[in-house]
Each structure stands twice: as C-alpha cells, then as structure tokens.
Amino acid sequence: MKQKKINKGILDKLNHLGFDHLLGTIISQEYTGNNIDDFLNDEFSYGEYTKLLDLQEGTELIMGTVSSNIHIVIVIDYDNDGVSSGAIASIFFKEYLEYTNCSILNNEREYGNGINTVMVDQLVKLKNQHGDLLVITADHGSSDDERLEMLKKIGCKILVTDHHEVPATGNLKHADVFINPQRDGGNFNTNISGCTVLFYLLLNTYREYKKINYKFGIDDELYKLLPFVAVTIMTDQMDVSDKLNRDLYKLGIGHISASLGFWGKLIHSLRIPHHIDSNIIAFNIGGLFNTGKRMNSAKLVTDMMTATHPSLINRYMDNLIKLNADRKVLQQELTKYAEKQVPGYMKRFKKTIVSVLQEGQGVAGIVANTLADRYSRPAFVFTKVGEKLSGSGRSIGGLNLLDVFKTFKENHPDKWFRGGGHKGAAGCGLEYKDLMLFIESFETVCKNFTVDNEIYYNLEIPIPDVNLELYNRIYSLDPYGMGFRPPVFLSRITISKIFLIGKGKEHAIIKTCIDGEDYTLMFFNSATEAKKINTGDVVDVTFSLNKRLQYKKESVSIVIENLKVVV
Known part of the structure; x- marks a missing residue:
C-alpha cells in the first residue's frame, strides 16, 4: 500500500493561503485540472454557454413552435441523464411556460440505444395524431x-441535443438544429452531461422570453431544474475538477436540500441525511434513478420526477424503491454467474474480461463494473437477445473503451x-456470431495497456479519529467524483470479530477493539476475501x-476498500 503523490506546488500554495492542511493535502493529491485558482474560486458562474453552437437557433425554433401551438415531443434516453433531461424539459414547458401541448417519449433499454426503429414508429403515430411536430432529443441523437431522415421525410422538425461523440462528418444532415459541445468548431466546455446541454438551451430560451416580458408560471431563473442537472453531473461521471460542473452541482444540491416537494419526499423515503453530498447522490439517489434503465422502467422514473400531486409522487416512488430492491437481488445473482x-x-485472454449473460440486460453495466474492479481488467458484460448481443463496458486506468469500438469497426x-x-x-x-471478433479487437486495444495494481491511499488516519466532524470537514470540498476522487485513508487494525451479512452472505462486518472501544468496519461484496482472514x-x-441517517441521527460508516494481512 502506497501513499498518493502530493503536488508540492499546489500544497505550498494552499499552505500559503492558510488552508486546512488535511484538505490541502487531499486537493494536492486528487486535483487533476489545470487551473487551481478556478477550483478554489467560490464565485458562481453559468459559464459562457451562448458559445454552444446553434444554441440561439434552437431557442428560436422552440419559440416559433410554441407561438404556433405545435406539439413538442421530447425523446429521451433511458439512463439517468436521459430521464432527468425529460424531467427538466417537461417542467420547463408545462410549469414555466405553461405550455401543455407537449409530451415525453421514453426509450427503453429493450428497444436498443438511440433513436431506434421502435421509437421512429411511435413518432410516426404522434405525427399522424398531432399534425405538425417538433422532435427534441435529449442525451442522444448524434449517431442517429x-x-x-425517416422523421424528416414525414415532415417533422428536429432539434437534437446531446453530448456524445458526433458523426465523422461533424454534423447531422437531417436535424434542423444540432446542439452538441463535441461538434467541430465549437468553443464551449465539452465535459458536460446531456442534461446540462439541454438545460442551457432552456435557460437561453427562458432569458429570451424574459426580454419580451413573457408571463411565466414560475419565474426563478430555472432553479427548479438545477437539482436534476446536479445529479447527472455525478451519475454520468462528468469531470468535477472543472469549475463549470462544480458550480452547477453546488447550486443544484442547494436546491435539493432546501426542497419540500419531490426532492423532500425522496430524501424522506430513502432515509438519507438532509445535507446531500456527492457520495449520497452516487450511491443512493443516482442508484434509484438508474433503476428505470436497469429494469426496463424508464417511464416510471420520468413519471415520478414530473408528477405534481403528492399521492402520485409517493406511489411512483414506492414502486421504484421496490423495483430497486429486485434489481439488487438480480445483480447479485448475475454477478455470481458472470x-x-x-x-x-x-x-485464454490476458488483458480483458468478457462475460455473456442470458438475462439481466439492465444490470450488465453494474456487473461489468464489479468485474473490472475485482480483477483489475477492463470488462464487457453482454446479454444475449435473440441472435444479437447487447453489451455494457467499464474501463480501468484511463483506457478509452471507444477505441475498442473504433478498432472493431475498422477491422x-x-x-x-x-x-x-x-x-x-x-x-x-x-451479432452473437461476431463475439470472438469483438474480443480480438478488445485485446488488441489493451495489448500495450498496463494497469497499476498498487493500492493507494491519501493519508493515514487512526480509526478512533473517524467521526462526523471529520466527515463534514472532508466533504467541505464536495463535489468529489471523476477528476477529483474522494479520499481513501489507511489504518492498521487487529481483527476482533468477523462475520458475513446480506441475503447471500456477500458482505462482511469486521470489528476491532482499540483502547477498550469497539469499532465496526463494513466490507461490501467481500465474501471471498473475508474467508481468507481470521x-x-x-x-x-x-x-x-x-x-448515514439512523434513528434520525447522522453518523459515519467506515467502508473498507482494500485489506492486506500484515505478515
């Protein structure tokens, strides 16, 4: 086990500024950006979002559509970034603009990624029903x-908002407006979620309406939308060393904590602390929202997010929590199978892991993540659907999985x-018959890729020093995430007791006694490792x-990341 390197230049600067030494050390180890002054700057900014290509054209298309009372359909992806995008669009049109001639069309994982043929058929029906139609995509569309073209041929207007890779041509031939920070010639931050892209379009539209004194149903600079944006920054793993993402996250989280409506009910139902941080979003809120993706129930999540009546919110939330419990059981079973x-x-293969499941398409990504972490190899987990395979991959150590796709298509x-x-x-x-060709491409990309299997930590901290005050001190630097990882600490203990818990006995509780006091440490998904220690x-x-929140009182849990017996 090895301490992470300290960026001495950053630490010296923070010490000179009188920074808390513990926090300064964490920043000097974890900050991956290139402007520490921006990172430390607490002054909020939306950024120069008007630099997004075609943003104004998108606003004009929306305003013209609303003035003509044309039906708007928001076509969304099935993950949290997609359903959150659908929620902010629906709330914007129905509650801010009080424009009800709009609807949401959810993709479900079983139909495939992107604007698939099932969704095209549904949009054709909507076109026949409503006549003129504006299709707004959120978090997908760049590859479709x-x-x-099929939609364009029947007379739909198309506004694509996305943040994924753009076509090789750099543009879309059949979209009236294409807003994506990845486009060639753009001059805006490319490291933003799909929900953030759509939020900027709605913010620009809101401010254009302000100029003509539009009478809004809600008039608050779209603050009601920001919690959804904040959650997608974490769940879609955007770089939080970036000031723009940090600013949007902090503003959004503030409105979650202050909310008495949907977000207040969510906090109560999940029994989570009222002071929300990135850790709680990643493991509690984000996990629940992504249940829709994993269990083919994305529409349930969108309905919950956009419901206004308390009884409806409660019903949707209860159903989703039960579904999430089923998801956890399925995930454990399929992880064992994989x-x-x-x-x-x-x-047979030296660099990668590939597994094929017969079911559980929605949890394949979580299983892949578990395999990648456990075996220190990039992993893909596929689910067989007829003669085709649907796969989810997780990388390690900075390997770019998109290079695997590129190599396969080139070969x-x-x-x-x-x-x-x-x-x-x-x-x-x-195609299922092409799996070995995919594995060959996967191995080729990873051929010269080496993984550092060293176990790193930030600082040594004795277990008795862990308390709520320490936690709050560390999380004053929130958000943690991609680009600014949460700290990991080291301590040496003597095991006084160990036992397995969980329905499948997959987790371990380890106890240690120090100076007459007992301390409890959690070791998740560790049944194999736990059997090797005594x-x-x-x-x-x-x-x-x-x-965590237990009996209405906040406390801190110690969660073991790695364990090594001292010989």
Whole structure:
C-alpha cells in the first residue's frame, strides 16, 4: 500500500493561503485540472454557454413552435441523464411556460440505444395524431442520422441535443438544429452531461422570453431544474475538477436540500441525511434513478420526477424503491454467474474480461463494473437477445473503451455494430456470431495497456479519529467524483470479530477493539476475501467514509476498500 503523490506546488500554495492542511493535502493529491485558482474560486458562474453552437437557433425554433401551438415531443434516453433531461424539459414547458401541448417519449433499454426503429414508429403515430411536430432529443441523437431522415421525410422538425461523440462528418444532415459541445468548431466546455446541454438551451430560451416580458408560471431563473442537472453531473461521471460542473452541482444540491416537494419526499423515503453530498447522490439517489434503465422502467422514473400531486409522487416512488430492491437481488445473482466464467476466460485472454449473460440486460453495466474492479481488467458484460448481443463496458486506468469500438469497426466494416457512450463507460450491440471478433479487437486495444495494481491511499488516519466532524470537514470540498476522487485513508487494525451479512452472505462486518472501544468496519461484496482472514489477524485497511441517517441521527460508516494481512 502506497501513499498518493502530493503536488508540492499546489500544497505550498494552499499552505500559503492558510488552508486546512488535511484538505490541502487531499486537493494536492486528487486535483487533476489545470487551473487551481478556478477550483478554489467560490464565485458562481453559468459559464459562457451562448458559445454552444446553434444554441440561439434552437431557442428560436422552440419559440416559433410554441407561438404556433405545435406539439413538442421530447425523446429521451433511458439512463439517468436521459430521464432527468425529460424531467427538466417537461417542467420547463408545462410549469414555466405553461405550455401543455407537449409530451415525453421514453426509450427503453429493450428497444436498443438511440433513436431506434421502435421509437421512429411511435413518432410516426404522434405525427399522424398531432399534425405538425417538433422532435427534441435529449442525451442522444448524434449517431442517429439514418433514423432522423425517416422523421424528416414525414415532415417533422428536429432539434437534437446531446453530448456524445458526433458523426465523422461533424454534423447531422437531417436535424434542423444540432446542439452538441463535441461538434467541430465549437468553443464551449465539452465535459458536460446531456442534461446540462439541454438545460442551457432552456435557460437561453427562458432569458429570451424574459426580454419580451413573457408571463411565466414560475419565474426563478430555472432553479427548479438545477437539482436534476446536479445529479447527472455525478451519475454520468462528468469531470468535477472543472469549475463549470462544480458550480452547477453546488447550486443544484442547494436546491435539493432546501426542497419540500419531490426532492423532500425522496430524501424522506430513502432515509438519507438532509445535507446531500456527492457520495449520497452516487450511491443512493443516482442508484434509484438508474433503476428505470436497469429494469426496463424508464417511464416510471420520468413519471415520478414530473408528477405534481403528492399521492402520485409517493406511489411512483414506492414502486421504484421496490423495483430497486429486485434489481439488487438480480445483480447479485448475475454477478455470481458472470464470475464463474472468469477463470476460464482469463486462461485464454490476458488483458480483458468478457462475460455473456442470458438475462439481466439492465444490470450488465453494474456487473461489468464489479468485474473490472475485482480483477483489475477492463470488462464487457453482454446479454444475449435473440441472435444479437447487447453489451455494457467499464474501463480501468484511463483506457478509452471507444477505441475498442473504433478498432472493431475498422477491422470489420461489413459487420453489424452499434456503439456509443464515454471512454470509461460505454455500450454496444453486435451479432452473437461476431463475439470472438469483438474480443480480438478488445485485446488488441489493451495489448500495450498496463494497469497499476498498487493500492493507494491519501493519508493515514487512526480509526478512533473517524467521526462526523471529520466527515463534514472532508466533504467541505464536495463535489468529489471523476477528476477529483474522494479520499481513501489507511489504518492498521487487529481483527476482533468477523462475520458475513446480506441475503447471500456477500458482505462482511469486521470489528476491532482499540483502547477498550469497539469499532465496526463494513466490507461490501467481500465474501471471498473475508474467508481468507481470521480473528486476531493484524491487517492494513484502506477505507472511505459514508454518512448515514439512523434513528434520525447522522453518523459515519467506515467502508473498507482494500485489506492486506500484515505478515
């Protein structure tokens, strides 16, 4: 186990500014940006969002559509970024503009990624029903020019908002307006969520309406939309060393904590602390919202987010919480199934992990993440759907999974393949018979990629020093996430007791006694590791901290990340 390197220049600067030494050390180890002054600057800014290409054209298209009372359909992806985008669009039109001639069309994972043929058929029906139609995509559309052409031919107006990779041409032929920070010639931050892209379009539209003294149903600079944006920054793993993402996150989180409506009910139902932080979003709120994606129930999440009557919110939320419990059981079962395939696979292939499941398409990404973490290899987990495979991949150590897709398509241009996402988390579809060709491409990309298997920590902290005050001190630097990882600490303990918990006995509780006081440490998904240690063993543990609410009182949990017996 090894301490992370300290950026001495940053630490010296923070010490000179009189910064808390503990926090200064964490910043000097974890900050990956290139402007520490921006990182430390608490002055809020929306950024120069008007630099987004075609933003004004998108606003003009929306305003013209509203003035003509044309039906607007918001077409959204099934993950949290997509459903949150649908929520902010629906709230903007119906509550801010009081424009009700609009609807949401949810994609479901079973239909495939992007604007697929099932969605095209549904949009054709809406066009026949409403006549003129404006289609606004959120968090997808950049790879769907072929399907957009079908919509264009029947007379739809199309406004694409997205943040994923753009076509090789740099533009979409069949969109009236295409707003994506990845476009060639753009001059705005490319590291923003799909929900953030749509938010900027709505903010620009709101401010244009302000100029003509539009009478809004709500008039608050779109603050009601910001909590959804904040959650997507975390769940879509945007870089939080970036000031823009940090500012949007902080403003959005402030409105979650102050909310008495939907967000207040969510906090109560999940029994989470009222002071929300990135840790709680990642493991509680984001996990619940992504249940829709994982269990083919994205519409349930959107309905919950946009409901206005308390009884409806409660009903949707209760259903989603039950569905999330089912998801956890399915995830555990499929992880065990996938792990049985790993030893045989690793004998044949040296750099990667690929597993094929017969069900559970929605939890494939979580299973892939578990395999990647556990075996220190990038992983893809596929689900067989007829003669096709639908896969989710998770990277490690900075490997770009999109390079795998690029290599496969270059080597096999005649093969059916769809892929997209981000370098660290991506999804794809291919023919079952082409799986070995995909694995070959995966191995090729990883051939010269090496993984540092060293276990790193930030600082040594004795277990008795862990308390709520320490947690709050550390999380004064929130948000933590991609680009500014949450700290991990080191301590040496003697195990006084160990036992397994959970329905499948997959988690371990480890107890230690120090100066007559008992302390409890959680070790999740550790049944295999726990069987290798015994009472009385002296171990070094690296651990992170979680905050929880128990009997209406906040406390801190110590969560083991890694454990090593001291010989």
